[in-house]
Amino acid sequence: MSSQAAPLTIKAVSKQYGPTTVLDRVDLDIAAGELVTLLGPSGCGKTTLLRAIAGLVTPDSGSISIDGRDVTKLPPHKRQVGVVFQNYALFPHLSVAGNVAFGLRLKGMDAKAIAATVALYLELVHLGHVAERPISALSGGQQQRVALARALAVQPGVILFDEALSALDRNLREEMQVELRHLLRRIGTTAIFVTHDQDEALTMSDRIAVMYRGRIEQYTDPKTLYAAPASLFAMSFIGQSTQLHGEVLGNPAQGMVEIKTALGRLRAAANFAPGSSVVVAVRPECLQLGSAPSAESNAIAGRMTAAIFHGAHSMLHLAAEDGQRVVAQFSGGQGLPDEGSDVSLHWPVAQTFVYPAAEAA
Amino acid sequence: MTQRLATTFAILMALLAALFLLAPLLVIVATSFSPTPVFDLPSGGLSTRWYERITRLDGFWPALYLTLEVALISTAAALLLGTLAAIGIQRGKLPGADLVAALLVSPLMLPGLVIGIALLQFFRGAGLTAAHPALLLAHLIITLPFVARTMLAGLSRFDFTLIDAARCLGCNFPQAVVKVMVPALAPSFFTAGFFAFLASFDNYPISIFLTDARTKTLPIKMLQYIEEAPDPTLAALSSLILGATLLLLLLGDRLVGLNRMAGTGD
Amino acid sequence: MLSREQRPWAALLLPALVPLCGLFLLPLALLLPVSLTSAQGFSLAAYGKLFGDSYYLGIIGNSLKFAALTTFFALLIGYPAAFGLTYIKGKLRSALLLSLFLPLSIGVIVKSFAWTVLLRSTGVVNKTLMALHIIDEPVRLIFTQTALIVGAVNIFLPFMILSVYAVVAQIDKRLSEAAATLGAPPLLCFLRVTLPLSLPGIVAGTALVFSLSVSAYVVPTLLMGERYQTLPTLIAKSFLLTREPAFGAAAGAVLLAIALAVVILSSKLGKPRG
Numbered sequence: 001m002s003s004q005a006a007p008l009t010i011k012a013v014s015k016q017y018g019p020t021t022v023l024d025r026v027d028l029d030i031a032a033g034e035l036v037t038l039l040g041p042s043g044c045g046k047t048t049l050l051r052a053i054a055g056l057v058t059p060d061s062g063s064i065s066i067d068g069r070d071v072t073k074l075p076p077h078k079r080q081v082g083v084v085f086q087n088y089a090l091f092p093h094l095s096v097a098g099n100v101a102f103g104l105r106l107k108g109m110d111a112k113a114i115a116a117t118v119a120l121y122l123e124l125v126h127l128g129h130v131a132e133r134p135i136s137a138l139s140g141g142q143q144q145r146v147a148l149a150r151a152l153a154v155q156p157g158v159i160l161f162d163e164a165l166s167a168l169d170r171n172l173r174e175e176m177q178v179e180l181r182h183l184l185r186r187i188g189t190t191a192i193f194v195t196h197d198q199d200e201a202l203t204m205s206d207r208i209a210v211m212y213r214g215r216i217e218q219y220t221d222p223k224t225l226y227a228a229p230a231s232l233f234a235m236s237f238i239g240q241s242t243q244l245h246g247e248v249l250g251n252p253a254q255g256m257v258e259i260k261t262a263l264g265r266l267r268a269a270a271n272f273a274p275g276s277s278v279v280v281a282v283r284p285e286c287l288q289l290g291s292a293p294s295a296e297s298n299a300i301a302g303r304m305t306a307a308i309f310h311g312a313h314s315m316l317h318l319a320a321e322d323g324q325r326v327v328a329q330f331s332g333g334q335g336l337p338d339e340g341s342d343v344s345l346h347w348p349v350a351q352t353f354v355y356p357a358a359e360a361a
Numbered sequence: 362m363t364q365r366l367a368t369t370f371a372i373l374m375a376l377l378a379a380l381f382l383l384a385p386l387l388v389i390v391a392t393s394f395s396p397t398p399v400f401d402l403p404s405g406g407l408s409t410r411w412y413e414r415i416t417r418l419d420g421f422w423p424a425l426y427l428t429l430e431v432a433l434i435s436t437a438a439a440l441l442l443g444t445l446a447a448i449g450i451q452r453g454k455l456p457g458a459d460l461v462a463a464l465l466v467s468p469l470m471l472p473g474l475v476i477g478i479a480l481l482q483f484f485r486g487a488g489l490t491a492a493h494p495a496l497l498l499a500h501l502i503i504t505l506p507f508v509a510r511t512m513l514a515g516l517s518r519f520d521f522t523l524i525d526a527a528r529c530l531g532c533n534f535p536q537a538v539v540k541v542m543v544p545a546l547a548p549s550f551f552t553a554g555f556f557a558f559l560a561s562f563d564n565y566p567i568s569i570f571l572t573d574a575r576t577k578t579l580p581i582k583m584l585q586y587i588e589e590a591p592d593p594t595l596a597a598l599s600s601l602i603l604g605a606t607l608l609l610l611l612l613g614d615r616l617v618g619l620n621r622m623a624g625t626g627d
Numbered sequence: 628m629l630s631r632e633q634r635p636w637a638a639l640l641l642p643a644l645v646p647l648c649g650l651f652l653l654p655l656a657l658l659l660p661v662s663l664t665s666a667q668g669f670s671l672a673a674y675g676k677l678f679g680d681s682y683y684l685g686i687i688g689n690s691l692k693f694a695a696l697t698t699f700f701a702l703l704i705g706y707p708a709a710f711g712l713t714y715i716k717g718k719l720r721s722a723l724l725l726s727l728f729l730p731l732s733i734g735v736i737v738k739s740f741a742w743t744v745l746l747r748s749t750g751v752v753n754k755t756l757m758a759l760h761i762i763d764e765p766v767r768l769i770f771t772q773t774a775l776i777v778g779a780v781n782i783f784l785p786f787m788i789l790s791v792y793a794v795v796a797q798i799d800k801r802l803s804e805a806a807a808t809l810g811a812p813p814l815l816c817f818l819r820v821t822l823p824l825s826l827p828g829i830v831a832g833t834a835l836v837f838s839l840s841v842s843a844y845v846v847p848t849l850l851m852g853e854r855y856q857t858l859p860t861l862i863a864k865s866f867l868l869t870r871e872p873a874f875g876a877a878a879g880a881v882l883l884a885i886a887l888a889v890v891i892l893s894s895k896l897g898k899p900r901g
Contacts, residue, residue: 054525054529055528055529056529075528075533075534076525076528076529077529077530077531077532077533077536079529081529082529082530083525083526083529085522085525085526087520087522089520089522089523089525089526090526091523091526091527091541091544091545092545093544093545102527102530102540103530103531106530106531106532106536150530151529151530154530363812363813363814364813367813367817368714370707370711371710371711371714372711372714373711374704374707374708374710375707375708375709375710375711375712375714375715375723376723377704377708378704378708378711378784378788379722379723379727381704381781381784382726382727382729382730382781382784382785383726383729383730384745385738385741385742385744385745385781386729386730386738386741388741388744388745389737389740389741389744392744441642442642442643443643445639445642445643446639446640446642446643446644448636448639449636449637449638449639450640452636453633453636453637453639453640454633455633455636455637455640461640461644463894464644464647464652465643467651467890468651470834470835470838470886470889470890471655471838471842471883471886471887471890472838472841472842472859472879472882472886473842474842474844474879474882475655475658475842475862475879475880475882475883475886476651476654476655478658478862478866478875478876478879479654479655479657479658479879482654482657482658482661482876483650483653483654483657498646498650499650501650502646502647502650502651505643505647509643559732559734562734563732563733563734563735563736565734565735565736565844565845566842566844566845569863570866570867580734580736583736583737583740584845584848584849587740587743587849591740591743595740596740599733599737599740599741602733602737603737606729606732606733607725607729610725610728610729610732611725614721614725619721619724619725619728620720620721620724622724622728623724623727623728623789623792623793
């Protein structure tokens with residue numbers, strides 16, 4: 001099928017509900033055929049932004065352009081934007097085929113063409129065999145696929161997913177994530193996902209826009225987002241991390257800081273003035289057992305409080321006297337120290353992140 | 362054991378209640394076929410003479426026509442006004458929506474008789490002495506609460522996201538309402554219309570104060586017949602009303618399902 | 628007062644609210660002045676007559692007593708019957724629902740008339756009792772207070788059953804199962820779990836049946852005739868026969884007050900706690 005993917009440009013979009021600013025001058029550029037996720041906690045504005053793109057919400061200011069056309073003032077039915085809703089919103093009075101054909105009928109296609117298109121898209125989502133069934137006879141996963149087929153059948157330039165997978169159970173959800181990405185790539189439509197599930201975001205997206213309090217905090221590909229979170233919020237929201245409060249002691253070299261924490265002195269590549277309050281963060285999988293073997297490592301020591309077995313990996317918990325916790329990840333479950341014993345951990349200075357303490361909200 | 366006993370008792374009560382409720386109706390139907398003018402169960406053979414006599418009852422046809430006309434017009438008006446109001450309440454998130462909803466349904470809970478005398482005084486004071494328009498206006502108040510109650514319940518179960526979905530698939534707002542909301546609400550619409558129509562058709566306490574010598578509704582005529590000269594013709598008339606209602610109910614079960622009309626189960 | 632987004636929705640309410648206020652609230656409100664008017668202007672004479680004469684007080688008492696008895700027996704039969712309805716499934720349940728809806732839809736006049744036929748000295752009940760040799764001669768059943776209550780219960784029972792059923796059918800059976808697993812015997816399960824959960828249905832049904840029976844005109848008129856005066860018959864007489872609008876309006880105001888009290892009480896009781 002042809003790719004009619006449209007690029008999307010959002011400029012300075014703002015929206016207020018009463019005293020609350022839900023969207024705060026949001027800018028976003030999405031290329032044609034890209035899969036982008038809006039990721040953030042509830043209340044961050046991601047759903048409002050998605051609904052603004054769909055035309056179900058009108059921004060107070062700013063502009064939205066799809067395929068070069070300014071659609072900011074256009075109602076939803078003129079925008080060529082497909083939406084898959086969280087509760088699927090399938091029409092209960094129509095059969096599966098009837099639902100998928102809904103948008104096609106509005107376009108004035110003749111009956112034969114509609115039937116062929118419906119069959120095509122149902123086959124695409126592996127539901128060709130249930131075309132005549134009523135919606136109530138389908139499982140949640142099947143309903144989700146029908147919603148998808150319905151949105152895709154009208155060949156929109158952009159398709160939006162509003163927490164569309166959140167109602168599925170975990171295994172099904174993971175399966176759908178892979179399948180969805182594969183399908184969207186094949187069809188070539190631009191897609192925007194809204195989710196609060198960071199695993200889903202990492203799996204499915206070309207780029208992730210991390211949102212917090214109506215603003216986009218960081219907009220980059222998943223790998224960069226994971227490896228180099230630009231803010232403490234992004235670091236906390238994506239993946240796990242160990243975070244230690246500390247105070248900057250000095251700059252031992254150009255672009256380096258030395259920080260005093262409850263678990264020892266640490267070095268990192270960062271620019272902070274001495275005396276600044278900071279938070280030091282590191283990913284659990286970077287930590288290794290043992291004291292620092294080289295000058296390029298940071299080291300801490302503490303008492304182990306727990307080892308939690310997760311099957312393919314285990315998480316080790318270390319505690320400082322002031323209650324701050326360190327979390328380390330090791331593969332498998334063998335050869336780990338006993339609970340209660342004193343443990344040393346080290347990790348590369350290059351994998352150390354430092355953020356201003358004020359960001360910790 | 363106790364649980365089983367309780368369940369059996371409950372089921373027994375339900376069956377007995379049903380019998381208790383149907384008994385008088387069965388007697389009426391039986392009596393309507395009585396060969397003699399005495400109100401008796403037909404023991405000497407069946408006769409349909411009373412059914413023939415219905416049409417010759419004094420003032421029957423004008424009363425029937427008037428009652429049907431008033432019921433249809435007021436139900437239609439109530440369906441329109443009541444549905445619009447119910448949509449506004451459920452979707453509008455307006456302050457005091459609960460109060461408005463209670464107000465819309467309140468005529469049901471208040472004595473029809475008092476509403477009747479109030480309207481009598483009001484219309485007299487306003488100079489409206491013609492019975493026909495007075496009846497039409499009054500019956501709107503009878504039918505509106507039934508419609509409001511049923512449509513409010515139906516709309517509370519309606520998923521408004523469906524309208525968003527329709528709009529994103531290419532419908533403008535009115536189209537989305539027609540294509541998506543109307544089919545979803547059709548059962549509630551039927552139920553509302555059904556109860557509203559019957560409420561108007563059977564109404565006595567309000568109608569009695571607004572009729573005059575020439576304008577009488579069927580219920581008023583029937584009470585007149587009963588008090589003046591009761592004979593099995595009335596049993597025949599009642600049986601016909603019974604039969605028509607039964608047909609409507611069976612139709613309702615077919616289209617909507619009695620369980621849903623009772624307000625439970627979808 | 629209303630935001631820009633709210634205004635179109637508020638506009639939808641207007642077509643219904645206008646007739647409601649003009650043809651319902653306003654006329655009802657105007658009843659009060661009517662009841663306070665006499666040939667000399669403002670006067671409490673109507674109320675004085677109503678509350679001062681033991682005859683009229685007795686009539687008010689009649690109405691309340693009649694309503695209370697009807698409601699009580701309707702609840703007694705209707706409450707278990709509603710539960711029974713939830714235990715019955717399939718076609719039998721549809722048939723039972725039909726037996727509830729049919730009497731509801733017929734109208735009070737046909738039903739009351741049916742009872743007069745049933746209770747006549749040559750009617751079915753007497754005939755059956757004689758056939759079973761319980762009595763030798765036809766007993767006068769019609770125009771007795773017992774017959775009135777039985778007939779009224781028969782007429783208003785569907786309202787009670789449907790009100791309770793609407794609530795009870797939605798009670799999650801797993802709740803009493805949970806109570807049982809926590810050690811409660813069946814009686815306690817019922818008293819502590821099922822009964823409180825069914826309370827909104829009981830309140831709704833009781834309020835509805837009490838309201839309907841206290842304002843009933845046709846039922847007492849047909850089943851008791853002149854012997855049993857109720858508030859509604861008093862009101863009807865005042866307007867249609869004796870032409871005493873002030874007195875009738877006063878009686879109407881009292882009836883309205885009773886009905887309002889029922890509504891307010893039931894909405895307070897029917898609200899779930901917490």
